[in-house]
Amino acid sequence: MTTTRRTGLREQKKRATRVALREAALGLALERGPDNVRVDDIAEAAGVSPRTYNNYFSSREQAIVAAITAEREARIAAEVAAAPAEDRLADALTDAILTRYTEPGDTERFLITASPPLRDAFLEAATEIEHPLADAIGLRLGDTTTPTARVLAASVAAAVRIALHQWLGATIDRSAGNGGLVIASGSLPDLLRATIAPLAPAIDAAEERSRQARSG
Template identity: 75%
Template sequence: MTTRRTGLREQKKQATRVALREAALRLALQYGPENVRVDDIAEAAGVSPRTYNNYFSSREQAIVAAVTAEREERIAAAVADRPAHDRLADALADAIVEQYTEPDDHDVLLLITENPSLRDAFLDTAATLEHPLADAIAQRLGDTAGTLTARVLAATVAAAVRAALHQWLQPPAAPCATGGLVVPSGSLPDLLRSALAALAPALDAADKLQDVQTG
């Protein structure tokens, strides 16, 4: 009985989170993010502002969450599902590039690139990769390298993803007539793969350690 109540409670919490982030994005697209208050988002989702604060710390976080929803879990699942004989470096790069370069809604991408606060919040989402990835990496390595190694590798992967996103969304060096709009520069898949390639030696070493201990 307790398990069922716990399951229903988690489902309700997830539904509330979805309602809040969808309301945040809808209002931001309709009125502009700077004209949306937390109270507006809470009202549109049918909850109190206090409840809102249990899920998101700012309107920017909620808006960006609508774009990046569960991305970190999908990446971790894709890494864990890859065949054991695949390179960890390849599994990570393929999963991250796939999830970060899905077809984006043009209006949503424009919303993020033209608002500095949303750009910062979008960059910060890279940090959410760390914990799910640490679990997926530890699972692939059979925990032979130790949980600390998995956590360190996951943290460096998250940092590499953030660096690639920052490069992609960096403001122009000189003022231009775009009214603050930042036009994404370069190929995001190429930037992600280039950033992650720098970590390949460490990831390959973890693979070899696992092979030695399981061989």
């Protein structure tokens, strides 16, 4: 067996373990409620040790959120990369993000509003979009060597996180017994458009420089 094949099999096993852990975390959270799930329970359900669990996730909240947001980042990047060449990059970015973040399902709404730790994990997960999006932007610009694509991707990730933070923090229910849990409120699509819009001039400028470099 070649080294490349061994490496490939090892990566497949790691991905399978990660999927098993996040699916176990989500299943237990829906069955028992997020606060009644322990890391040891998740590890047991996935057939691994707690030590192995800690190699993949730093908390139960991180694993639960990973199950909810699985594949979202890759799909956004793929849609940006696949957008017609004549489409404005800023529009392609906005459309892909709105498509994947609009109208979260009932499971997502329940879990991300269930507790502050889950909310925080959900917000932190927004940063995961940065690396795949940087690759997609670099391909669109024909520029994978300068920091431009990474800077733009990091800015977009920050804009998404700000929109989500505002969306989740728009209303706080402080009625007796709920601990002041955050309840999602307002229009997430409108918030996403508003936070991404200020980045459009920088994205347009990068796209224009790329166009000039190709024509020159």
